[in-house]
Amino acid sequence: MTKEQLTGAELVIRGLEYLNVSTVFGVPGGAILPAYDPLYDSPIRHILARHEQGAGHMAEGYAQATGELGVVIATSGPGATNLITPLANALMDSTPLLAITGQVASTAIGNDAFQEAYTVGLSMAATKHNYLITDASEIPQVLKEAKFIATTGRPGPVLVDIPKDILNQVAAWVEPGDLDLPGYKPTTEPNPKMVHQASSLIKKSKKPILYVGGGIIHSKANNELFELATKFNIPVVTTLMGRGAFPDGHELCLEMPGMHGNYTATTSIQNADLLIAIGVRFDDRVTANPSFFAQNAKVIHADIDPAEIGKVRDAQVPIVGDAKSVIKGLIEALGDEKLDTKNWVSELKEMKTEFPLSYKQEDKGPLKVPYVLEELQKLTKEEAIVVAGVGQHQMWVSQHWNFTEPNTWLNSGGLGTMGYALPAAIGAKTAYPDKLVLALDGDGCFQMTCQELITASTENIPIKIVVFNNGNHGMVRQWQKIFYNSKFSASELTHDTPDYLKLAESMGAVGLRMMEKSDIEKVFNKMLEINDRPVLVDCVVDPDDMVFPMVPAGGSNDQIIMNEEDLKNL
Amino acid sequence: MSERILSVLVEDKPGVLARVSSTISRRGFNINSLSVGPTNIEGRSKMTIVTELDAVEQVKKQLNKLVNVIKIVELDPNMTIETEVLLLKVSINKDSQTSVIEKASLSNATSVDVGQDFAIFELTGSSKELDKFEALMKPFGIIEMVRGGRIALQSNL
Structure with missing residues (x-):
């Protein structure tokens, strides 16, 4: 029997269907046009973004919410260069992403053809791996490889660049075979000897801390983590990327440590005698100056990426493996051991009461973001997927929102990409049309990708956006106030331009505004009622509010600035 | 500062050298030397x-993350045969000719x-021997080099 002959473009779409891809995000253009022809007839849903960066973040939001592969399609040249930010973002936050880009014809490559860019070279440092297809027959196998690399080991973005003539070339559809990747064999099962050594350290510890992050969520290890923490009575700090990996509100949950972490989480690490670090990378936003970080603690560091172990902090017990397997191993090795952590847990409990997160909302005064967030969560009956941008609002959401489930908190942690929230929320809502998806954004962030509101309206993706409008790049302003003598250079945006209500309406969404405390309930209830269109709430907030606690970059986590008063002693 | 030699087996695929050198430069590692060539195994370069x-530890770990990097071996300096090749073009005249040729011949x-x-010499040897030869030729005027x-191989199995 002769094999079915398809064009390269048809092989791409057939290949994506074969890999069970149901949704792709993208923007068409010259070089990728052949692929959009068979896509039209495919059951795969295509979401037409207004900018390739938006399409990339949508795919990331989809992937972060589901834990599955997100797929984005763009054309050559500017289409591909616009994807660099989402790719770099996905690499930093270990998000499984597949990017397919069109390229100029293989015969034109290197000639500075129209819309030519060296996509493989440009994306090399922003991807886990990338490919340039040189023959259409490679496509099914490369797509399978790409998905495998993106979703296994430490997840990350993979790009496949396909020249236009290859998309038009005819080749047989051959079902992809076994993968031949001699240089890619991630270690998932930990070495039992290391697990045993780790358990011996844990048994001896009086002040252990489980320091956990995004790795728990990627590995879907939250139930195992819960068992480890509660069975052996070990307090847990969840990093920015790990929020929701262990439920807020549980007595062992200390929530977020670091630069804007709460006092107890940050201090618990400083006072610990043992850090059980799982799926974390000792990021500078957690450690501040590493020489002052957890000076009294021994370190067990488990990660699926061996390069993370010892990169910032030496580990007494390094464990390479998948978080779930590592935690299961630890639970087994600890057996029926009773840890002597009662005093430690109650010490931290008292600390929490003594040093709570604080803010002051006056009845007639300007709105404060933490207050608005807490009120919003009270009004939100169901578990929402919460998406943030980058800056003050992001820190306040991480501090004040109660996260109890993994994959319900999406944000740009590592790269700190402003403009992430709106498109990522669209991606999440596409994956879960029946879930409440809230983009809690800053005005500076929102303005970076706000054109995607049109995507949400036209593709019927009714997300809810709250723009915390302080008329400023708030975190920039905060730093200028503290470190640059209140010289507010280029940080002001204005409260009233754009008019967010008109902007929302013109883009097919409903616009609402809240200015004071008495507006909150009414406006949010209305926002929550509307489900046939996107809703944007212009929430006008205090531009002078600052995020505390704070440890200045490069400082010591022993010196936490708790409030504005403390700044005077700097 | 003491040196370490890594022998890196890679898939012979387009762009593999760019991936390796990009990883090295973006992580800010200092590299004293890098050479690449085919091996006796088809589809594999070293x-x-x-x-x-x-x-060295971070270089190894970061390079190991590359999908096309198959295996990295750190060679034991005490059991390693290491060599390098040099081509050197030196200017000569009637007066210097004999001396240049004599010195070159004594240096093997x-x-x-x-x-x-001018004369062009080829020398294979350790980096130190090559440095020494370069110094010897310098007074005569090195035109190009x-x-x-x-490259290196471990001398045991």
């Missing part, structure tokens, strides 16, 4: 990378081309 001791360099007013990068 890179020899000489780096500083303080960077081979003359590969001689013209009216190229070194091939260091």
Whole structure:
């Protein structure tokens, strides 16, 4: 029997269907046009973004919410260069992403053809791996490889660049075979000897801390983590990327440590005698100056990426493996051991009461973001997927929102990409049309990708956006106030331009505004009622509010600035 | 600073050298030498990378993350045969000719081309021997010089 002959473009779409891809995000253009022809007839849903960066973040939001592969399609040249930010973002936050880009014809490559860019070279440092297809027959196998690399080991973005003539070339559809990747064999099962050594350290510890992050969520290890923490009575700090990996509100949950972490989480690490670090990378936003970080603690560091172990902090017990397997191993090795952590847990409990997160909302005064967030969560009956941008609002959401489930908190942690929230929320809502998806954004962030509101309206993706409008790049302003003598250079945006209500309406969404405390309930209830269109709430907030606690970059986590008063002693 | 030699087996795929060198430069590692060439196994190339001791662990780990990197072996300096090749073009005249040729011959360099007013020598040896030869030739006027990068093999199984 002769094999079915398809064009390269048809092989791409057939290949994506074969890999069970149901949704792709993208923007068409010259070089990728052949692929959009068979896509039209495919059951795969295509979401037409207004900018390739938006399409990339949508795919990331989809992937972060589901834990599955997100797929984005763009054309050559500017289409591909616009994807660099989402790719770099996905690499930093270990998000499984597949990017397919069109390229100029293989015969034109290197000639500075129209819309030519060296996509493989440009994306090399922003991807886990990338490919340039040189023959259409490679496509099914490369797509399978790409998905495998993106979703296994430490997840990350993979790009496949396909020249236009290859998309038009005819080749047989051959079902992809076994993968031949001699240089890619991630270690998932930990070495039992290391697990045993780790358990011996844990048994001896009086002040252990489980320091956990995004790795728990990627590995879907939250139930195992819960068992480890509660069975052996070990307090847990969840990093920015790990929020929701262990439920807020549980007595062992200390929530977020670091630069804007709460006092107890940050201090618990400083006072610990043992850090059980799982799926974390000792990021500078957690450690501040590493020489002052957890000076009294021994370190067990488990990660699926061996390069993370010892990169910032030496580990007494390094464990390479998948978080779930590592935690299961630890639970087994600890057996029926009773840890002597009662005093430690109650010490931290008292600390929490003594040093709570604080803010002051006056009845007639300007709105404060933490207050608005807490009120919003009270009004939100169901578990929402919460998406943030980058800056003050992001820190306040991480501090004040109660996260109890993994994959319900999406944000740009590592790269700190402003403009992430709106498109990522669209991606999440596409994956879960029946879930409440809230983009809690800053005005500076929102303005970076706000054109995607049109995507949400036209593709019927009714997300809810709250723009915390302080008329400023708030975190920039905060730093200028503290470190640059209140010289507010280029940080002001204005409260009233754009008019967010008109902007929302013109883009097919409903616009609402809240200015004071008495507006909150009414406006949010209305926002929550509307489900046939996107809703944007212009929430006008205090531009002078600052995020505390704070440890200045490069400082010591022993010196936490708790409030504005403390700044005077700097 | 003491040096470490890494022998890196890679898939012979387009862009693999760019991936390796991009990883090295973006992580800020110092590399003293890098050479690449085919091996006896089809589809496999070998890179020899000489780096500083303080960077070696991270260099190994970061390179290992590359999908096309198959295996990295750190060679034991005490059991390693290491060599490098040099081509050096030096100017000669009637007065210096004899002296240049004598010094080159004492250094075990081979003359590969001689013209009216220049000579080209080839020398294979350790980096130190090559450095020494370069210093010897310097007073006569080195016109051009190229070194091939260091390659190495472990001398046991």
